[in-house]
Amino acid sequence: MKYELVAGFETHIELATKTKIFCSCTTQFGGAPNSHCCPVCIGLPGTLPKLNREVVNYAIKAGLAVHGEIAEIAKMDRKNYCYPDLSKAYQISQLYAPLIIGGYVELSNGRKIRLHHIHIEEDAGKLIHQHGDTYVDYNRGGVPLIEIVSEPDIRSVDEAREYVEKLQQVMRYIGISDCKMQEGSMRCDVNISVRPQGSEKLGTRTEIKNMNSINNIAKAMEYEYERQVDLIESGGKVVQETLRYDDATNTTSSMRSKEDAHDYRYFRDPDLVTIKVSREEVEEIKSELPELPADKCKRYIEELAIPEKDAQLLTKYRKISEYFDEACNGVKSPKTVSNFIIGQIFRRTETEADKEIFNVSVSPLQLNELVKLLDSGKIRNNLAKSTLEKMLDSGKGALEFISESDMGGLDENALLELCKQAVESNPKAVDDYRNGKEKAIKALVGNVMKNSRGKADASAAEAKIKELIG
């Protein structure tokens, strides 16, 4: 029997606000242990949390970016659990009235992964387990998070990968988080089950906690899918439990079963008042959002005639798309700009990290000037390419490398002269051509191009040479 994978994600994203969610301590990553703390974020009795306005704004941005509905009224709740990463023995979160309801992430195959809601909450401290004891650092305690809860709409590992990448991309675009999985500013819990292909009923799910890289998510899902299918095929039953993934052995193991699942005893946090969001505020925040990557990609394809694959590369990171937008200003062929970026410039920004920062020695305006020279027919493609290399090496503009005499192409006489030279200096190629070797003409044209320093028009040169030797 064939089995279908069904997965839903809970994605935690640390917001890039300057201060924590309920106090004015810095959210900076790292720092000496317990040096970014105050009585509020270490949960001393008698302290009062006060909500950071920017957390609400950032979460609303996130909600709008994934087409969610912004609640008019939201409230904070206490989620009770006893573990040293939270000294208060409860986490301030949202259950009954989250800030964002619904929404979706659209995948390239056209499927929409629906979101159940997005809520805001505080992060917990960091635990270091050593020799059976636990060392607690509360620097991360109280750092604002959004948790994006999807419906169980994901049907394959590839979809899971794209879902996470899309979330990461859009959240970075709108600037609410750096979404660095390796630093923990983005973490995923994956709920996964299997069911016979064609069945509508959901199988029993397991939850894999705290995945911190897209590759590990993919590997853990593949492992868990196989494990569940094998279990069912051999007559067993999947037990609802929470799992931990070990990337060294590529296996999952049980953290706790449903029997000792926590009863979180959620209730309204009496220390924090209701959040009311006016529709005017929502509109204002909406107007501040940049063009989203999906919209940009669509525009590049439909309005600028960029091939889909290239449009995806250009929109992967906001910096690249902004560079492209600026370099395209007033040019006839955005495709040319795109080719220069994806070809020559990407060769110098090889890693994903380089592409994300996209620190290019040639400014978008300089590239724009170069492409306009091409557009106007003043220079030819070969010269443009070699000039771009020199520009990238030096950071200087195109006109540093192209003299007046390089521009404007060749007049008839100069072209004729070069063609004659080519014919005279390559008797073998001429003979070959006359003996029916059509391709031999390319050598002659190449000679003309070289001696004209790329200024000659190749097809005009070919025609002229054929006239001379034909």
Add this chain to the structure above:
Amino acid sequence: MVTREDVENIALLSKLFVPEEELDGLTKSMQEIIDFADTINNAPVSGDSFDDINNLSNVFREDVVVESYSTKEILENAPEQAEDHFLVRNRE
């Protein structure tokens, strides 16, 4: 109705050990406490009126960093500490 299992479960969640012989007594006490608290249900109110007793909303803080406490101050009341961390000993 509060059952023995409820009391056991609450004890577990609260990380408390309850001896077997105390369970019946605690179950009875717990029921009495809940009955007492239930009198509040007779109060003549409707809807959400307990929700925002002060009728306040949108009390916010601006996103401006204030210097944190020193690590020494933060750890001052820690029952145990080591290497600038709160130390939680494994009791098992």
